[in-house]
Amino acid sequence: MIKKILIVNRGEIAVRIIKACRELSITSAALYSEADKDSLHVRLADEAYFIGASPSSESYLNVPKIIALAKQINASAIHPGYGFLSENADFIQAVEEAGIIFIGPRSESVRLMGDKTSARKLMSTSNVPIVPGTTSPIASVEEGKKTALEIGYPILLKASAGGGGKGMRKVISESEFESSLSAAQNEARKAFGNPAVYIEKFIENPKHIEVQIIADHHGNYAHLFERDCSIQRRHQKVIEEAPSTFVDEELRKKLTTAAINAARACGYYNAGTIEFLVDKHKNFYFLEMNTRLQVEHPVTELITGLDLVKEQISIAEGKPLSFRQEDISIHGHAIECRVYAEDVDNNFVPSTGRIKLHRRPDGIGIRVDTGIDPFSNVSMFYDPLLTKVIAWGRTRQEAIERMKRALGEYKIAGVLTNIAACHWVLKQEQFTDGSFDINFVEEIFMPLIPDKWKAEQAQDYEDVVSILAVLLKSKMCEPLPSENKVQKTNKWTGQMYE
């Protein structure tokens, strides 16, 4: 039995894991860097330990310190969240060797799926369709050119050790091949310390659709349907939903079967995600496996009713899955918007500062997973994700309407956010009719920056904010009168509602 979990993460996902621990009566131990000492996860955890200076390399990525701390505080398990050390096979191995339970897959599975070319090789022999291309790194320019011709331009050069769009280049014709190759190799060397690059066919206007899988230590595998994460900018997801409007029963069966094949192939257990690109003819191709909990897991929780973090903990304790595949079905529709601290109109630069005001949306069908509260400091050291707003509805349309309502209720001051941009996307025809693909943000939204996307906003809002601006400038507004003190007499007596 797990008694205490050390959460090796920060922000909203640390808070999410703390909540699961509390419900299970497990002690939650948080760790925090210098910049995070006032953070929400530090306030909410049962125990909180200072781990190091603000840069991630000295705090949330400092493996020796983290392992030593886990031993010192008698943590029975470590939950890595997402990002940071969650997919670092060496870290997972160090946890295993320290005799601490890792809440996630075994290090071998992570190692197998972490190297993109070895994962492609494994998938191609395990009944999981891969994007046409090479399964090993390019050895020479000549060989690469030959392969590219066979596959047919346009092609994509990708880093073997890659992720997040680094070391990735689209090549339209052979004349660009050599220069693109050396650029991709340079980027890959800088970003991952490994210059190996391979070739994939470039899929035109695909959707990004992924399947959540979950497996226990006893060989039981299940899938929890798909998520559509096509609204993304520079490979960073912004809006996700489940199920996908594009996936029919036939495609769903094929995708989920392939996903479970992929998980079996690497001897996977715990929660994981298999990402696919799906073209407009409903052909699908393995993209990569995320061997951890995903940022967007709440949409799956809302349509299945499961608690994925609790399920992860129970699997790590060696228990079998708490459900059977046939017990699970899709219930309604869920959408998630990621609220980032960023200045959309100024090239999406991250926005830093202290949170001055924070009022979260609420009401029927709304879930808010957040890592901030008033006085939290949004620093330049970490990912700018602040909050995830998740809406559930019986239908997709109801979920969209709820999400728009919820984004309207969200009040935040101190940093700039993408709330209005998310609100805008939800109103676009390509989003409501489901025809959007992974190029939506770059092709439809970005050309409207900085002012055009806001031009269609309601006239009365333009009027009232202008009036408020004038009043603020002219100092016409009075502060709250001081008579508003807390009343201690019970003036409601005799006015109780039945």
Add this chain to the structure above:
Amino acid sequence: MNEYVATLNGKKKTFKILDSGKLLYNEKEVEYSLLKVSEYSYLLKIGNKVYDITTTDLSQDKFGFLVDGHYFETVIRTKLQEKAQELQNIKNKENHHDLIKSPMPGMILKIKKQVGDKIEMGESVVILEAMKMENDLHAPSSGVVKEIFVKEGSSVEKDVVLLTIS
């Protein structure tokens, strides 16, 4: 001193504040009542509708407003300041002089130009790393790099002038 010009989404609106609770907006009289909930939150009532508006003070004349999932940035000046600004704009155009500032604290990862290099408006000139992300800073105008004030690898605060263009 009670006349103002608001610029929002490229449109200009004129205001004149009358007695308390009344103002002229583009020559039309508007009645309002305003409650300040906190430095960042205001309730503005116009007619029978109350608007709950969150605000961020961006700079001396610039405010950001969040209302019902919509975001606006408004520059507000007195009529006199607006006139001065217009003159300044004309002067700036003549001098053809501009600068790139750091929009946030971070580290200068790369400077793609040297003093004397030609530069196109919108061209990426500096890469600033902040929050684990690489941010392209673009040239606000075309011209020639006049001066560079930072080195690759150096850390900068917000609003530091990185280079000037002439």
